[in-house]
Amino acid sequence: MLQILYFAQDLADPAVRRRVLMLLAGGAKVTLAGFRRDANPLAAIDGIVPVELGNTHDGRFVQRVGAIAKSCLSLKQALRRVERPDLIIARNLDMLAIARKAVSLFGGDVPIVYECLDIHRLLLSPGIAGKALRTSERLLGRDARLLITSSPAFVENYFRPLSGISAPTMMLENKVLELDETDARPSVTAAAAPTHGPWRIGWFGALRCRKSLALLATFSRRMEGRFEIVLRGRPAYREFDDFDGFIRNEPFMTFHGPYRSPEELGAIYSDVHFTWAIDFFEEGQNSKWLLPNRLYEGCRFGRVPIALRGTETARFLAIRGLGVLLEEADADALAALMGSMTSEIYDATSRRIAACAPETWIFNRSDCEGLVRRLSAVTSAAPPRIALDFPQAHQNTSTPQNEGGLS
Structure with missing residues (x-):
């Protein structure tokens, strides 16, 4: 059984929970360690007691650097009951520093996998900090x-031209x-x-985009109740002046709190017709390049995604002839x-999503085993010493399964 030590930047992140569940379902034994940003019991994993560092x-870069440095000094004590892993996974740059320290404690030859699913704006800065x-x-x-990733x-916009990371990519x-x-x-x-009542647009997951909130509020008021906006997930309160107060003052917008993923996805998406798959957080950079969780979640349940032209999400949908694309x-x-949405247009758009192969949206137990x-x-494998052959950004991301069963 593969023994994995997984370092996470936020133990309360539902995406961390999903990744650990994938590794467990694939047959690995996982020790989870990392930092905590807030309490989120919905991110707990049965049978896993994390090592808290x-x-x-969120957003306090200097504080995070200090916490990482302090953790490196006390890491030997924190990991004293952790058996030597076969592999260490470091989720994000913060955890890469911790992982390097852990390798030295375990004897210097434990391989590291770097998992990076967001590109922080500071990494893209042309200045000294970047x-x-x-x-x-x-x-x-x-x-x-x-x-x-x-x-x-x-890969196309950061890892190949800027990062200097020479590892093979998955x-x-x-x-x-x-x-x-x-x-x-x-x-x-x-x-x-x-059949009656309003259309409903769901914005679910990590709610951190002030521009999306304002845009959807203005839009729903303009449509005078024909469209309602449903929010669920974890708001990044520091990104909003008064998130809860704003929602209370919006007549066609509601917030229903966090949810357990993937267990509650079917229920929450059945409550809406469209998925808001747009994010202006770090606009023009990370938000333009990502393929968000909500894209796959909404389409898994036949809900129609709304994406912004010029983004990777819009490119993904356009290749498949799916969704509705916002020009501005x-x-x-x-x-x-x-405004011109009808039942006939919607039904045809949703049927195109349903016609896609399920593996476009779903990761199952055999995929976990492949991972x-x-x-x-x-x-x-020996450490890589050759140049990468990265996938091009214009290629279709829904590729045939490789030897590990992954697309």
């Missing part, structure tokens, strides 16, 4: 055996985790247009796009 705060961070990433990741645009999209016992891939069912990032353009096999291969 301290507390960090150069220093990229240098740190290159040095800390110089012996990484594998790079895991979730969008080809991250694309691991943010698909919906479904661990049914039969290991089947259930078909996607088309959603139905409302403002309420007028959204009203023009959605663990791929990671097992890393433990026996």
Whole structure:
């Protein structure tokens, strides 16, 4: 059984929970360690008691650097009961520093996998801070055996031209985790247009985009109740002046709190017709390149995604002839796009989503086993010393399964 030590930047992040569940379902034994940013009981994993390295705060970069330095000094004590792993996975740059320290404690030859699913704006800065961070990433990741990321645009726009990471790359999209016992891939069912009442747009997950909140509020008021906005997930309160107060004052917008993923996805998406798959957070950079969880989640349940032209999400949908694409990032353009929506148009759009192969949206138990096999291969492979052949950003990301069963 593959023994994995997984370092996470936020133990309360539902995406961390999903990744650990994937590794467990694939047959690995996982020790989870990392920092905590807030309390989130919905991110707990049965049978997993994480090794807590301290507390960090979202958006407070200097505080996080201090917490990492402090943790490195006390890491031997924190990991005293952790058996030597076969592999260490470091989620994000913060954890890459911790992973390097852990390798030295375990004897210096435990392979590291670098998992990076967001590109922080400081990493893209042309100034001294950006150069220093990229240098740190290159040095800390110089012996990484594998790079895991979730969008080809991250590779095309950052990892290939800027990062200096020389590890082979694996694309691991943010698909919906479904661990049914039969290991089947259930078909996607088309959603139905409302027979009465308003259309509903769901914005679910990490709620951190002030521009999206304002745009959707203005749009829903302009449509005078024909469209309602439903929010669920974890708001990044520091990004908003008064998130809760804003929602209370909006007549066509509601917030229903966090949810458990993947267990509650079917219920929450059945409550809406469209998925808001747009993010202006770090606009023009990370938000333009990512393929968000909500894209796969909404389509898994036949809900129609709304994306912004010029983004990787829009490119992904356009290749497949799916979704509705917003031309401009403002309420007028959204009203023009959605104002002519009819049951006939919606039904046809949702049916196109349902016609896609389920594996476009779903990651099942056999995929988890393939992931663990791929990671097992890393433990026996020599450190890479050759140039990468990265996938091009214009290629279709829904590729045939490779030896590890991953797309």
